[in-house]
Amino acid sequence: MTAYVSAFDFFSIGVGPSSSHTVGPMRAALDFAQRLSASGALADVARVTCTLYGSLGATGIGHGTPDAVVAGLRGLAPETCEPAEVRAAWTNFPEGMGLLVDGVHEVAFAKDDIQFAPRTRLPGHPNAMTLTALSADDAARAEETYYSVGGGFIRREGEDAQIAASGFPFAYPDAASLLDLCDENGLSIADIARHNEMALRSEEEVAAGLDAIWDAMASCVDAGLHADGVLPGFLKVKRRAGAIREQLESAEADGAREIPGEWLGAFALAVNEENAAGGRVVTAPTNGAAGILPAVAMYWWRFLADSGLGAGNAVTPYGELVGSALLGFGGEVTAVSDADGEVVAEANRRRGIRRFLLTATALGSLFKANASISGAEGGCQAEVGSACAMAAAGLTAVMGGTNRQIENAAEIAMEHHLGLTCDPIGGLVQIPCIERNAIAASTAVTASRLALRGDGHHYVSLDAVVETMRQTGLDMSTKYKETSEGGLAVNVIEC
Structure with a gap:
């Protein structure tokens, strides 16, 4: 199982x-x-x-x-x-x-x-x-x-609700078992996920598929950053990501230093504004929380991947620089010259994103199997909390974190979303959903940084947090689980 x-x-x-x-x-x-x-x-x-x-x-x-x-x-x-x-x-x-x-x-x-x-x-x-x-x-x-x-x-109805093993070579029911598998086989969490994916597809297909997912995420970020106007629905929520992008670009043009944290928030807003407008979005793991993981991944891609703080670690196990040849995920070899640094940087970033997504998948699977990723079932802790933990784990992986630091980052991120309710005003995925993604993206980065400063040992395990999340979801009143019958949904005038 x-x-x-x-x-x-x-x-x-x-x-x-x-x-x-x-x-x-x-x-x-x-x-x-x-x-x-x-x-x-x-x-x-x-x-x-x-x-x-x-x-x-x-x-x-x-x-x-x-x-x-x-x-x-x-x-x-x-x-x-x-x-x-x-x-x-x-x-x-x-x-x-x-x-x-x-x-x-x-x-x-x-x-x-x-x-x-x-x-x-x-x-x-x-x-x-x-x-x-x-x-x-x-x-x-x-x-x-x-x-x-x-x-x-x-x-x-009538179908088995359990998740079948589907012939995956590395089966694990919880985080402790996942870490044991990594120790026993000398693999990273991303390696475990990659080998499981290769039970369904060739290594080249896995790489290409992950690249396609990232391209769709990046396109969504870009579309949101270059859109304006008002979102559909009676709330008449104004898009903000495009205006923030213009402000940040203007400040940079005037010589101000880039502020990565502000870009991080803009990336998340961009995705969830596109989602609220009914645009093309990638579930991560849901649409209501779809901005967190792409925002954190784009933050790494833009500000950290080429800085030496994560690029080198992102290469292994998908390839390593050897002379003038770049050995890539899937075994492909792309010849590059020493002068062609941008080609190398792009290839390294691509491999890092694959590691990011695979790590996030391995950890996110635990929330789906042992608790919930549905706001209607577990409140917003199930959606935004899970996405924040997945993003924190992915970032920690590409920053060179150990398996236990990765698990720790996911635990920190999820622990501080326990009890989060889902009370969208008017049933629209706009307030508080859009801003909530930006806040959670920041939390994911903070959780990763805290985990990377430690040695991976911590008092509360991820499994304990997942079980607490499950119990909290069961105890949570139905009116706080995507019904718009409590919280902000009834305390804010809809006009």
Whole structure:
């Protein structure tokens, strides 16, 4: 049994504003449509309905859940669709128009075919939805209940809720076992993750896939830094990342020193503003917390990777400089001249980001397996806390930290998010979510620095914190778990 979840599942490229309320329901609706097609039942379907329960029903409109359901029924996938195709797919659905299920069969559809049941909570998970396919005489031809369990992951009712080992060579149920595996095999945490990924893909495919994830993250940061205007929704939240970028660039042009901490916050704001706008976002491990890990990774990429504080350590085990040849992750050899330092620097940064992502995956898998990454299940400690710990672990790895320093960094970051509630105003992933990502990115850097100043030995283990996180989530009132029924959501006037 292993807690490990592939990086390509953890860091899935999708759309905003929510992994659990947008990406997950979209995947569930797509799965339902494809099952109808595969079974041959689709030809007899005249109408499709959907009921959103619990948190999906409570904050679904603010998260774009019904729009995602319509998009998924049409056959769109969050990884490949144009984000604009999802926005307002239900909100602006033309009255009297048919819905083309799985892109091949038209059925009657009205906006009230999607029902909201926020007070009904199914036992499988707070994020539940039931899709029903009806014949012309309103007889049910098919019905499935899905749970959106966080991070864009879905589970169909009746499926095993446990995480299968999937043939991974290095199985570990908790952090202590992970550290033991590293000791026994002389491997880093990133090595463990890399070998597990290579059970599913070639080494070259793993490297290319991780690069694609980083490119999508970096593109999201860049898009957010160069956008302005007001975010969708009645709160009329103004974008700030672009203005901060202009201020920092102006200060630098005037000779002021770069302020890495301010850029760190701008990177995080940029991602979560893009997410709130329904743009292309990478779950990390969720959309609501998607800005933390890319911000910390970009902070390392821009300010530390070439400074000698992390670049050299980032090379091993993905390659090392030997004469004029650079041995890269996957065994490729790229010839470079001594004068071509930028090529070498870029290659080193790429390898560092792979190490960062793999380390974050190995540690993040523990939160998903042994607690939760769903705000509707565990509060914001499950989303922002997990993301902060993953980012702290990744940064510590590329800064040359030992396995125990990496575990310590994750523990520090998570420990100080215990009890954090999820109370988005109006059900929108905007307040306090956007700023919260910037604050957590700073916390991740601080946690990494504290861990690197120590020797890896510490009193509270990561496993103890994960178990405390699980218990805290169970004890937390439902009104503080992504229902907009408590906290800021009821104490701030929505206008």
